[in-house]
Amino acid sequence: MASIIASSPPPLLAHSRNTNTTLFRALPKLPVSSVSERQNRVAVVVKATGESSESSTSIVKSVQNVWDNSEDRPALVALGFAAVVGLWTSTNLITAIDKLPLIPSVLEFVGILFSLWFIYRYLLFKPDREEFFQIVNKSISNILGQ
Numbered sequence: 001m002a003s004i005i006a007s008s009p010p011p012l013l014a015h016s017r018n019t020n021t022t023l024f025r026a027l028p029k030l031p032v033s034s035v036s037e038r039q040n041r042v043a044v045v046v047k048a049t050g051e052s053s054e055s056s057t058s059i060v061k062s063v064q065n066v067w068d069n070s071e072d073r074p075a076l077v078a079l080g081f082a083a084v085v086g087l088w089t090s091t092n093l094i095t096a097i098d099k100l101p102l103i104p105s106v107l108e109f110v111g112i113l114f115s116l117w118f119i120y121r122y123l124l125f126k127p128d129r130e131e132f133f134q135i136v137n138k139s140i141s142n143i144l145g146q
Helices: 002-007 035-040 051-069 073-098 103-123 126-144
Strands: 013-015 022-024
Touching: 051 073, 073 103, 103 126
Parallel strands: none
Antiparallel strands: 013 022
């Protein structure tokens, strides 16, 4: 409690000891621009281009197609609910495991080893990178049903 009081800034209002009037503490001056300065500023508009907007719209369209072509919509809603519950459960499980004394260090070491193996296996050499991109594209097409 003492450290909080000692490190807190002084109040904006300070009572004078000699009189009962309240004195304001001097506030630092902030830079303020006039209206004419604000009107002279140039507005910068950034437009994102590239495949990211096209890929996001294609994902949205594919989800809409699955929803529109589905005959069993309650099952899709239940599947989405199960996914949320599974995510919540896995988060709590990971939190519980993380509180154990030795396991987080061992899992971190295993993660580092797996990352090094993955880099060596798929990312270090060009033919392996091409194979990895083929695997990723094939998986994406299988997931989207194309």
